[in-house]
Amino acid sequence: MLKNKITQALMMSAGMAVAATSFSSFAADVPAGVKLAAKQEILRGNGAEPESLDPHKISGVTESNIARDLLETLVIQDENGKTIPGAAESWKQVDDTTYVFNLRKDGKWSNGDPVTAHDFEYSIKRVTDPATASPYAWYIEIMRIQNGDQIVAGKKPADTLGVKALDDYTLEFKLSEPVPYFVKMVGHTTVSPVHKATVEKYGDQWTKPENFVGNGAYKVTDWVVNERIVLERNKNYWNDAKTVINKVSYLPIDDQNAEMNRFLAGELELTSSIPPEHFKRLKKQHPESVSVVGSLCTYYYRFNTGVKPFDDARVRKALSYAINRDVVSNALLGAGQKPAYFLTPEITDGFDPVKPDYAKLTQKDRDAEAKKLLEAAGFSQSNPLDFTLLYNTSESHKKIAVALASMWKRLGVKVTLENQEWKTYLDTTRKGNYQVARAGWCGDYNEASTFLTLMQSTNTSGGIHYGSTDYDKIINTALSASSDNERNRLYLDAEAKLAEDMPIAPIYQYVNTRLIKPSVGGFPYGNAEGNIYTKDLYLKAN
The missing domain is CATH 3.10.105.10 (Dipeptide-binding Protein; Domain 3)
Incomplete structure (x- = not known):
């Protein structure tokens, strides 16, 4: 299961256009007969306080966990790690070094603005711009997008990057050389879009809850440093009708024992890890909650x-x-x-x-x-x-x-x-x-x-x-x-x-290894990268 070929991604890299997938392939797919809990709110242990919510200024797992909920990339993953449509409904490989993505026409930012190819062009160029000082600018280089290495080195301006909005809903990438796994790469949080008007208006303060504008299934509503970050459903998300969890709170608990104790006290739905010294005991006493993948x-x-x-x-x-x-x-x-x-x-x-x-x-x-x-x-x-x-x-x-x-x-x-x-x-x-x-x-x-x-x-x-x-x-x-x-x-x-x-x-x-309440449904046990999208989860009634 963990080594299965990502067949859809291979089809894409071979130059085959993939049509938009039906809604049932996205968001929470609740099995027939499952009774949902009346309260759909999740508390997640998240290991540490994130350094930022700006997808172009982060580099850790802690931050990426939250970014996947707030901002949707062109492609995302399903529960088995397969690449599926995200902000783009389809794409095709025109030749060895040219890819074209067709964005959803019903994609919206949390403030109601349409999500366009121009947003992605602006955002990806922003990553490479030395003024952004992105710790992940090198990622655009290894994607082999034209001029990426020259821009990161400060030898060419960011507007020469090989990404272009052909129209409002068509985005083209030009590569300097073939990258057969390119489609997989555009699903990384570094390639997330940001809302240009918001970034330019608020500068580094755009990630504050009162300023934040995103295109993901959730929007940030509260951020208490070293205590919690609260996200609630983005009603403007294109597939909000299929989202079940109404609120997710990320708790920055870097003490594994404290996180475990809060889970056992019923305060968390899932942890970020399990203390090694308690693993065997938990496996024996709480086998229904211990997950190892x-x-x-x-x-x-x-x-x-x-x-x-x-x-x-x-x-x-x-x-x-x-x-x-x-x-x-x-x-x-x-x-x-x-x-x-x-x-x-x-x-x-x-x-x-x-x-x-x-x-x-x-x-x-x-x-x-x-x-x-x-x-x-x-x-x-x-x-x-x-x-x-x-x-x-x-x-x-x-x-x-x-x-x-x-x-x-x-x-x-x-x-x-x-x-x-x-x-x-x-x-x-x-x-x-x-x-x-x-x-x-x-x-x-x-x-x-x-x-x-x-x-x-x-x-x-x-x-x-x-x-x-x-x-x-x-x-x-x-x-x-x-x-x-x-x-x-x-x-x-x-x-x-x-x-x-x-x-x-x-x-x-x-x-x-983590602790997960049996009431949590839709968890992506087959995703080798450990990517969790809260929109895919739901809580079952006890």
């Missing part, structure tokens, strides 16, 4: 290769080799997570990974090799490696950091742990003010490039602190490959290069 995400530590001593690959390799990934996955977490030796998860569509040589060694042998590497780099008992490990506030992240510090201590390494709340952590890592930092990456679409482009030098979310021209060359060649076989071979070369340079230490492949 595969996830298109990898947990890793990132090394800042631009600062000493992490400019030395031997140091990076030593620390990576000494991580006992089996202990982390099975003993510390124990919910089905897999040890990771590569950045791209095994469930990624079309990806067939090859384990690097160090992964084939016993942990005892890896520890011995790690000690040799540290000694070769000039570190010993008399001159121990001493560094600071940064992680964002979370009991789970802390638990893993403590465990890894203990593993490294056996090599004579001294580690100082530092935690920061989410917004501060993002700012710190983006500026490169760290030595080693906890990180995680979830696929923006189901194809290996969504992980491997992360480590390109131009990628401000990851690769900027790696900076390998050799790696960049591999990825650029892969993205312009003429066949899937050639592209996949180059993807393996990229993973091999990461294992050789070790700019990151992959630790485990995620599963999505």
